[in-house]
Each structure stands twice: as C-alpha cells, then as structure tokens.
Amino acid sequence: MNKSIHRYLRHLPSLSGKTCVVTGGTGSIAKALVEDLLFLGADVVLTYRSEDKARRLVSELGGLSDRIHAVFLDLSSKDSVLSFLQGLPRRIDLFFHVAGTYHRPMEFTPEGREVTYQTDFLAPAWIDGFLLREHPEARIIHTGSVSMYYSKVDFQDPMSLKVGKTIRYGRDKRLLALYVLFLQERYPDGSYVLAHPGVSATSLFQSEKGGFSKTFERLLVPVMKRVFMKPEKAALCLVLAAFSGEGRGELVAPRGFLHSWGKPRVLRLRKSLLESDERLLFPGLWEREKL
Numbered sequence: 001m002n003k004s005i006h007r008y009l010r011h012l013p014s015l016s017g018k019t020c021v022v023t024g025g026t027g028s029i030a031k032a033l034v035e036d037l038l039f040l041g042a043d044v045v046l047t048y049r050s051e052d053k054a055r056r057l058v059s060e061l062g063g064l065s066d067r068i069h070a071v072f073l074d075l076s077s078k079d080s081v082l083s084f085l086q087g088l089p090r091r092i093d094l095f096f097h098v099a100g101t102y103h104r105p106m107e108f109t110p111e112g113r114e115v116t117y118q119t120d121f122l123a124p125a126w127i128d129g130f131l132l133r134e135h136p137e138a139r140i141i142h143t144g145s146v147s148m149y150y151s152k153v154d155f156q157d158p159m160s161l162k163v164g165k166t167i168r169y170g171r172d173k174r175l176l177a178l179y180v181l182f183l184q185e186r187y188p189d190g191s192y193v194l195a196h197p198g199v200s201a202t203s204l205f206q207s208e209k210g211g212f213s214k215t216f217e218r219l220l221v222p223v224m225k226r227v228f229m230k231p232e233k234a235a236l237c238l239v240l241a242a243f244s245g246e247g248r249g250e251l252v253a254p255r256g257f258l259h260s261w262g263k264p265r266v267l268r269l270r271k272s273l274l275e276s277d278e279r280l281l282f283p284g285l286w287e288r289e290k291l
C-alpha cells in the first residue's frame, strides 16, 4: 500500500469486528477496496466469477486471508443471485456493490434481459430487496458513474436496446442513481450511498471483457493509465462511502475536474438528475422489475 493511501486510511475509524461484502471483488477497484477494508480491520466476503482469480487474490492478500471469504456470484444470472443470497453471512455491516460491466456488445441473460442492464442496475437492486428484508443493519453502497449525467432513461426502452454501448452504460448507471434516490425516499430508515470512484484505466477496458478492440487496449489504455487515477486511489471514494454520503441526493466522488481525479468528497448530485421527471417514472419500472 502506498504512503498517501496509508495516510488517508489512518484517519478513518476502525472497522474491526465489522463484516463487509464486496461484489466483483476480483476487479481492479474492488481489489484495492478489499485491501483497504482489511487494513481497517474488517472481515470481508468478496464475490468472484473466476475461481482462479479469486484464489490468486486471496493468496496475494496473504496473511490476512483468515479474514477473507470468497463466494461465487454472477449478476447476469438470476439463479446465481438467488443462491448467493442464501449463503450470505448472518450479519452484514457494509455491502459494497462494485461489480460492473461496461461497453459490452449486445447480449442477453437467460431471462432475456440485456446484460449491462442486469449487471449494472437490476441485479444489485434485487440484492438490496433481500438486504432490506433480512439485513436492515446493512449500509448499502452502490458504485455509480458520472456517465449518469450524460444520458436519460427512456422508460419505453429501459434496457436501452436502441442505443450504442457507451450510452447503454450511462443509462444503466443513471437507473442506479434513480434507484438510490428512490430507496432514500421510500425506505428512509435505511442507509444507502451512491459513490463514483473517478476514472481509472482498469480491467473494465480490457478487450477480453468484450467491448473494446485489442488496438484500443494496446494504444489507448496505456495513455489512460498515465492520465487517470490508479485503482488504489479510485477505491478511496468507496472507502469514504462507508462513513459518509448517505444524505438524500448526495454523491461521494473525487473533487477534481469532471469528478475524474482527486480526493474523495461528499458532493450534491446535479439538479439535472435530482429534478428530473425520470424520478416520477422510476417506481413504475421498479414495480415491474423487482424480484
């Protein structure tokens, strides 16, 4: 862990004795988050899709591994979500939804939903439905993206089947933000936070994930790596979200230009989202889509 991350974490409260769940634990930002949570003393349940990756990660985290437990979760399969929910620990203090996908070719889940829509918005919301019932103690942290500001949800086409990959991602992250606002209004006793980690050239941009070409990966990703934040720094927004940002309409995000860089801060969501008519339409979609 580098010195500036260490300095940041040293000033935060201990999480000793707390149980945290992190989805997409083998991903770049989530992996850094898991390290931070372990540093703060938490027990961590992380989810994986690839057993090999999970095994490598747990062995990399070495001596701390008695505080890590890895479980399988594929958000693009409803069956997988349901069996994951049955295996959750008895107490959950912090639930971090970090798993996500980006810029994917059009693909569908076994139940016929577009994959980005289910992975980035719907399945995390299904999980929350269970948490609200069975784990009211859990603080729920969602990983959004500022791309939510550059799209609108078309409630006639909520899966965004008529638009391109990048817009689809923005719409799904916007749906996620509308969903967090909905939770804050409908279930005010709970604790829900929306965080945006900033921009980081992570494995989200790998060609093997399906959306980008090998040329993009070879030429542009190295440039992005130099320009944008490292995943270790991006993870700090999620760490801060463990302690602040649950106020209505708040977003935990880097304070720099376009929220792409910088230290984490609690900000206000833009009016274009807070005052959007989409907020009135969202509950209808949720009634149709909830588990």
Ligand SMILES: NC(=O)c1ccc[n+]([C@@H]2O[C@H](COP(=O)([O-])OP(=O)(O)OC[C@H]3O[C@@H](n4cnc5c(N)ncnc54)[C@H](OP(=O)(O)O)[C@@H]3O)[C@@H](O)[C@H]2O)c1
Binding pocket: 023, 024, 025, 026, 027, 028, 029, 030, 048, 049, 050, 053, 073, 074, 075, 076, 077, 098, 099, 100, 101, 102, 119, 143, 144, 145, 146, 196, 197, 198, 199, 200, 201, 202, 203, 204, 205, 231
């Ligand atoms: N990087 C950025 O600039 C940026 C900006 C804004 C928001 N975000 C958000 O930050 C989060 C983490 O992204 P990242 O940059 O760290 O990317 P990443 O390294 O690709 O991590 C994404 C994680 O999600 C997992 N995942 C993907 N599809 C899944 C599915 N169907 N079921 C379960 N897990 C699944 C991946 O599993 P595998 O390890 O098996 O691939 C991986 O662990 C995402 O929600 C992303 O939208 C990132």
